[in-house]
Amino acid sequence: xxxxxxxxxxxxxxxxxxxxxxxxxxxxxxxxxxxxxxxxxxxxxxxxxxxxxxxxxxxxxxxxxxxxxxxxxxxxxxxxxxxxxxxxxxxxxxxxxxxxxxxxxxxxxxxxxxx
Amino acid sequence: xxxxxxxxxxxxxxxxxxxxxxxxxxxxxxxxxxxxxxxxxxxxxxxxxxxxxxxxxxxxxxxxxxxxxxxxxxxxxxxxxxxxxxxxxxxxxxxxxxxxxxxxxxxxxxxxxx
Numbered sequence: 001x002x003x004x005x006x007x008x009x010x011x012x013x014x015x016x017x018x019x020x021x022x023x024x025x026x027x028x029x030x031x032x033x034x035x036x037x038x039x040x041x042x043x044x045x046x047x048x049x050x051x052x053x054x055x056x057x058x059x060x061x062x063x064x065x066x067x068x069x070x071x072x073x074x075x076x077x078x079x080x081x082x083x084x085x086x087x088x089x090x091x092x093x094x095x096x097x098x099x100x101x102x103x104x105x106x107x108x109x110x111x112x113x114x115x
Numbered sequence: 116x117x118x119x120x121x122x123x124x125x126x127x128x129x130x131x132x133x134x135x136x137x138x139x140x141x142x143x144x145x146x147x148x149x150x151x152x153x154x155x156x157x158x159x160x161x162x163x164x165x166x167x168x169x170x171x172x173x174x175x176x177x178x179x180x181x182x183x184x185x186x187x188x189x190x191x192x193x194x195x196x197x198x199x200x201x202x203x204x205x206x207x208x209x210x211x212x213x214x215x216x217x218x219x220x221x222x223x224x225x226x227x228x229x
Contacts (some may be wrong), residue, residue, distance in 0.1 A: 004157070032216060034216075036220075041222070042222060043118070043119065043206065043219075043220035043221050043222045043223060044158070044206070044208075044220040045220070046216075046217045046218070049216055049217075051216070089157050089158075091157070093216070101146070101210065101216065101218075102160050102163065102171060103148075103158070103160065103218065104160075105157030105158050105159070106157050107155065107156050107157050108155075108156070108157050
């Protein structure tokens with residue numbers, strides 16, 4: 001079945017460092033890909049998405065490119081801030097059931113940014 | 116607009132007891148989801164409703180879990196009887212309509228079964 005694998009955490013960086021969180025997927029067909037973020041004490045929020053191969057999703061300085069050839073959707077940010085500390089989830093949409101949009105999540109990567 | 120509301124935020128019960136969680140989606144959102152998030156794992160879909168009909172409940176342990184969405188708005192998820200392995204955060208999410216991608220998540224209910 002469909003699955004998502006993220007790099008293991010936790011990840012600890014200093015402010016202004018470059019961030020990469022790896023995400024690879026296994027899917028039949030052509031899923032849409034997402035990054036969700038969960039700040040402490042809050043629900044998951046959509047950070048960015050890409051719906052087809054070579055699409056680049058971007059938001060709040062974060063970027064991720066849908067790479068069909070490597071089945072990857074790595075999250076990057078050029079200069080992280082303390083406020084980026086959160087848990088990041090990679091996910092894909094599974095539309096095996098018509099009309100459904102079922103999300104399959106990776107295990108999450110906890111990111112801590114030190115000042 | 117108001118976000119997805121869930122209650123309670125925390126619940127502690129003993130095994131074999133029953134528990135219920137409530138979710139109020141964003142107004143006008145036709146699709147509602149319940150996810151289970153075990154510590155250290157990503158959320159796993161339990162059940163999806165479209166209005167008040169079930170679209171997907173393939174991963175719902177139906178011998179102990181049940182869910183309903185009366186009138187296509189609020190939803191409740193029940194566990195009876197609870198087991199230790201049910202300890203998790205239960206997340207509710209809603210989506211406006213087919214063809215849109217974003218699911219909006221509530222803050223979750225953290226269940227501890229002792």
